[in-house]
Amino acid sequence: MKYLLIAPPLAFFFAISLIPLVYTVWLSLTSTNIAGGGGWVGFDNYARLLADTFFRQAYGNTVLFVVIGVAAQYVLGLALALAVHSLTRGQRLVRLAILLPLMIAPLIVGFIWQTLLDSRYGPVNGLLRAVGIDPVAWLTDSSFAFISILIVDAWQWTPFVFLVLYAGLRTLPTEPFEAARVDGASGWRTFADITFPMLIPASIAAILLRAIEAFKLFDIVFYITGGGPGGATGTVSLLGYFTALRSGNMGYGAAMTVVLLLTVIAIALTSLLILQRALSRPDLSGEQAFARRQSRTREVEHG
Amino acid sequence: MSQVELRSLTKHYGRQPALDNVEVSIRDGEFFVIFGRPGAGKSTTLKVIAGIEDPTDGQVVFGDQPMNGIPPQRRNVAMAFESYALYPHISVAANLEFPLKAPGRSIGIDERQRRISEVAELLEITPLLNRRPSQLSGGQRQRVSLGRALVRSGTGVSVTLLDEPIAHLDARLRHWLRGELRHYQQKADTTTVYASPDYVEAFAVADRLMVLIDGRVRQVGTPLEIQTHPADTDVAGMIGDPKMNLLGLDSSGELARQARQHGAHPAAATVGIWPTDAKLDRTQGGIPGTVYVVEPLGEDAIVRVDVPGGRMQIKTSSSQTYRPGEPINVHPAWERAHYFGGDGARIGGGAL
Amino acid sequence: MDRIRRLALLGVWGLFAIFPVYWMAITAFKEQRDIYQGPFVVPGVDFQPTLQSWEYIAGTGRDQILLGFGNSVLFAAVSSFLAVVIGAFAAYGLARYKYRFGPFTNSDLSFLIVSQRIMPPIVAVIALFAMFRFVGLLDTHFGMILVYTWFNLPLTVFILTDFMSRIPVEIEHAAAIDGYGKFDQIRKVMLPLAMPGMAAAYLLSFFFVWNDFLLALMLTFRDAQTLPIVITALSAQMEPRWWLISAIGLLAIIPPALAAIVLDRFMERQVLRGGIR
Numbered sequence: 001m002k003y004l005l006i007a008p009p010l011a012f013f014f015a016i017s018l019i020p021l022v023y024t025v026w027l028s029l030t031s032t033n034i035a036g037g038g039g040w041v042g043f044d045n046y047a048r049l050l051a052d053t054f055f056r057q058a059y060g061n062t063v064l065f066v067v068i069g070v071a072a073q074y075v076l077g078l079a080l081a082l083a084v085h086s087l088t089r090g091q092r093l094v095r096l097a098i099l100l101p102l103m104i105a106p107l108i109v110g111f112i113w114q115t116l117l118d119s120r121y122g123p124v125n126g127l128l129r130a131v132g133i134d135p136v137a138w139l140t141d142s143s144f145a146f147i148s149i150l151i152v153d154a155w156q157w158t159p160f161v162f163l164v165l166y167a168g169l170r171t172l173p174t175e176p177f178e179a180a181r182v183d184g185a186s187g188w189r190t191f192a193d194i195t196f197p198m199l200i201p202a203s204i205a206a207i208l209l210r211a212i213e214a215f216k217l218f219d220i221v222f223y224i225t226g227g228g229p230g231g232a233t234g235t236v237s238l239l240g241y242f243t244a245l246r247s248g249n250m251g252y253g254a255a256m257t258v259v260l261l262l263t264v265i266a267i268a269l270t271s272l273l274i275l276q277r278a279l280s281r282p283d284l285s286g287e288q289a290f291a292r293r294q295s296r297t298r299e300v301e302h303g
Numbered sequence: 304m305s306q307v308e309l310r311s312l313t314k315h316y317g318r319q320p321a322l323d324n325v326e327v328s329i330r331d332g333e334f335f336v337i338f339g340r341p342g343a344g345k346s347t348t349l350k351v352i353a354g355i356e357d358p359t360d361g362q363v364v365f366g367d368q369p370m371n372g373i374p375p376q377r378r379n380v381a382m383a384f385e386s387y388a389l390y391p392h393i394s395v396a397a398n399l400e401f402p403l404k405a406p407g408r409s410i411g412i413d414e415r416q417r418r419i420s421e422v423a424e425l426l427e428i429t430p431l432l433n434r435r436p437s438q439l440s441g442g443q444r445q446r447v448s449l450g451r452a453l454v455r456s457g458t459g460v461s462v463t464l465l466d467e468p469i470a471h472l473d474a475r476l477r478h479w480l481r482g483e484l485r486h487y488q489q490k491a492d493t494t495t496v497y498a499s500p501d502y503v504e505a506f507a508v509a510d511r512l513m514v515l516i517d518g519r520v521r522q523v524g525t526p527l528e529i530q531t532h533p534a535d536t537d538v539a540g541m542i543g544d545p546k547m548n549l550l551g552l553d554s555s556g557e558l559a560r561q562a563r564q565h566g567a568h569p570a571a572a573t574v575g576i577w578p579t580d581a582k583l584d585r586t587q588g589g590i591p592g593t594v595y596v597v598e599p600l601g602e603d604a605i606v607r608v609d610v611p612g613g614r615m616q617i618k619t620s621s622s623q624t625y626r627p628g629e630p631i632n633v634h635p636a637w638e639r640a641h642y643f644g645g646d647g648a649r650i651g652g653g654a655l
Numbered sequence: 656m657d658r659i660r661r662l663a664l665l666g667v668w669g670l671f672a673i674f675p676v677y678w679m680a681i682t683a684f685k686e687q688r689d690i691y692q693g694p695f696v697v698p699g700v701d702f703q704p705t706l707q708s709w710e711y712i713a714g715t716g717r718d719q720i721l722l723g724f725g726n727s728v729l730f731a732a733v734s735s736f737l738a739v740v741i742g743a744f745a746a747y748g749l750a751r752y753k754y755r756f757g758p759f760t761n762s763d764l765s766f767l768i769v770s771q772r773i774m775p776p777i778v779a780v781i782a783l784f785a786m787f788r789f790v791g792l793l794d795t796h797f798g799m800i801l802v803y804t805w806f807n808l809p810l811t812v813f814i815l816t817d818f819m820s821r822i823p824v825e826i827e828h829a830a831a832i833d834g835y836g837k838f839d840q841i842r843k844v845m846l847p848l849a850m851p852g853m854a855a856a857y858l859l860s861f862f863f864v865w866n867d868f869l870l871a872l873m874l875t876f877r878d879a880q881t882l883p884i885v886i887t888a889l890s891a892q893m894e895p896r897w898w899l900i901s902a903i904g905l906l907a908i909i910p911p912a913l914a915a916i917v918l919d920r921f922m923e924r925q926v927l928r929g930g931i932r
Contacts, residue, residue: 001837005748008741009768009808016805017771020782027781080668083661094665096915101672103911104679105866107883108904111890112679115690115897123678126694155675167855167922187657216775219868237777244781257778268773272766355828375831382832384931388825391930392847405834437929444929451833471932 027254034248045255058239066214077161102159110223142232168202208271236260305366312361321347323518338505339515345498383452385466389436396432456491465497536647550612565637575641578618582634589632683902708902723885734803735860742811750819772809780873807860818852854921
């Protein structure tokens with residue numbers, strides 16, 4: 001009975017995840033071409049990757065997109081979650097409005113933003129011109145193109161962070177907040193000593209899930225800049241796709257995706273360990289937060 | 304309904320024994336109380352009887368049928384949980400109806416309605432029937448939980464298990480329901496096992512009780528038997544309201560001298576004196592002591608007195624007034640004193 | 656944070672979040688030259704709205720768009736449902752039972768299942784293509800539902816395991832005492848109590864399928880094409896027909912928005928309150 005419950009996901013794992021994974025790893029050790037040629041090359045592909053400036057740029061871009069993007073989205077998502085949570089009316093409507101970008105396929109998002117940011121007929125530059133600022137080459141200048149991708153990614157995915165944190169906020173117990181109000185703690189103190197510590201499990205979950213998705217960043221870049229200009233916005237997923245399926249170097253492309261996978265697994269494993277520890281003692285984390293706030297309040301009283 | 308036998312029942316959580324070789328036979332139709340402090344193993348015993356927990360060792364037998372390995376849904380037991388365990392997604396009425404609609408129980412809708420309203424009336428929850436558990440107070444939730452167990456009385460339930468079912472109610476309801484539960488049980492003639500840490504409650508409702516300390520059975524008997532013949536100092540220390548006074552008899556003290564003079568067992572190390580079995584006196588003899596504090600309780604008063612062997616609680620009439628710090632003499636009714644040996648086991652005394 | 660700053664934040668974000676959607680909406684009523692001579696922001700003032708795109712959708716492009724739309728709705732609805740149901744049972748198992756396969760226990764199993772989500776789809780698509788071609792599932796509805804169920808299962812298991820383990824085990828015990836077998840306990844008690852989690856898991860799954868591009872790009876070419884693939888096909892012209900893409904994009908918001916509105920009320924309920932002391 002109990003094995004029946006988990007059999008289907010495990011069957012899926014072995015049938016659809018493991019075989020492609022093994023195949024991809026095998027591919028990465030060969031010089032297989034999409035036309036069919038190629039043979040065993042051992043770790044040559046990986047050695048080549050180390051010296052490949054395109055790959056190193058794509059890898060660096062991916063890491064930067066993850067670090068800057070996820071950090072910004074977390075801060076914004078948290079601020080939005082707190083703001084909506086404190087609304088006395090219209091929470092449902094505001095919530096749906098915030099979630100709107102999440103419902104639009106990245107493909108469409110790419111098209112919308114491509115026209116929005118167009119240097120000639122896009123409304124963003126139109127606005128800049130109207131207030132007397134020189135138009136910006138949002139998609140064709142390498143630094144601005146990078147920022148554009150960050151903005152679009154934040155536009156689409158901040159709602160996701162918001163959703164996870166907002167759900168977390170709604171499950172918090174009310175007692176510590178009431179106690180804080182009785183103790184006369186300020187809004188900021190309440191946030192720093194109660195809300196934030198109690199949101200740590202939800203925060204880790206949001207950041208982890210978002211970081212995993214961000215490492216795979218593909219569609220938005222694919223549609224908006226295609227990785228350009230000059231590889232300035234290229235990611236590992238994108239480069240792997242172009243290398244394996246457009247240029248036909250399947251072996252080399254596979255090696256790129258394997259490096260990407262290893263990076264994600266390393267980060268996910270570390271975070272999951274932290275997450276498990278945080279989730280296993282939710283009672284404690286709440287209590288500690290509560291105790292710490294009380295002791296600080298006392299310090300304030302006595303100091 | 305049936306007789307329930309626990310045969311050398313042992314339950315370990317990890318290496319920690321929660322129940323240690325529990326051996327008791329609960330009679331058919333009996334109101335049986337498991338009495339013990341929190342953590343003594345009361346809930347564990349009920350859960351093992353219900354089949355929620357499997358015993359590490361030993362057997363549960365209903366009638367002549369061993370129950371080991373049979374899941375709760377096939378044991379036909381009713382249970383009120385200490386933590387309530389209500390179904391939060393359905394109304395109070397639906398909570399009460401839930402066990403009556405279980406597969407294989409062909410109870411018609413009229414009969415279900417009749418039972419629900421009868422139990423709701425008994426527990427004073429009729430006005431709450433359409434609410435959700437989240438809209439109830441703690442005490443109301445507990446009554447729903449109790450109701451879910453009682454609603455099945457007389458539908459062929461083998462045993463009804465009640466885990467501190469009235470612990471979180473206010474004093475008036477607790478007192479009232481105590482009597483009602485007893486009446487209800489006798490009417491339906493169901494075997495009932497009731498766990499309670501409360502002395503008054505346990506002794507008021509029980510046909511027989513079992514005193515459980517650290518997972519071991521220390522004594523089984525009727526309330527009267529246990530009150531008149533507590534098996535050892537641990538049991539004696541848990542019973543009475545106020546509790547029995549247990550005083551050490553060190554060989555040279557005044558208390559020991561007087562006890563021997565009044566016929567104490569030579570090996571007695573501890574004497575037990577009921578709070579009602581001693582008189583206070585300002586003038587003559589007895590055990591010299593000092594009034595520590597006085598608690599007036601209407602007609603009666605409880606006076607705590609420091610004596611050489613410890614501090615005693617003595618129940619007196621409140622017509623006499625005592626002041627803290629006042630010297631006083633205690634006169635135990637020695638002929639009713641209980642004596643315990645050096646190992647704590649009872650060795651004599653305690654005539655009625 | 657005081658009230659003013661909170662409202663200012665919501666206002667600014669609201670503008671930022673909604674303007675692109677507004678832009679898409681008005682672009683759907685433009686002609687190609689309104690787009691390239693822009694930016695035109697206010698319909699009726701900057702440009703005259705036309706129904707050109709909608710006429711195309713209802714006419715020339717109808718069959719193709721309807722096919723993509725239908726496939727996308729079918730795949731998203733069915734595979735999310737399967738992923739939630741299968742995921743709920745697995746999550747129940749992981750939350751309530753102890754498993755042991757050699758040195759591997761529950762947390763390893765969870766990680767194994769969830770780790771599939773960590774794998775970038777780009778890693779799998781090449782092999783998946785070869786496998787699907789081998790078993791003849793390429794460009795079939797069944798194949799796409801299968802692959803999307805696989806795609807979402809890790810997510811639903813992850814969300815629901817956490818949810819299931821929050822449901823007090825006593826409530827389940829109570830159902831056993833009340834005479835219900837294991838299957839009924841799950842069906843009548845656990846599933847209703849896990850409803851908010853299941854609604855959230857379904858919604859996220861729906862979004863992911865609806866938004867997927869890569870898998871559909873690799874595994875479909877005609878019968879099982881999804882909406883994003885159809886849109887790509889429509890835009891593969893000399894110059895992209897922004898007006899048409901925007902119009903379809905606008906239509907494409909409807910199913911996930913409907914799903915969100917329907918499921919939102921289930922997520923709202925704090926069903927677990929009042930069950931135990």
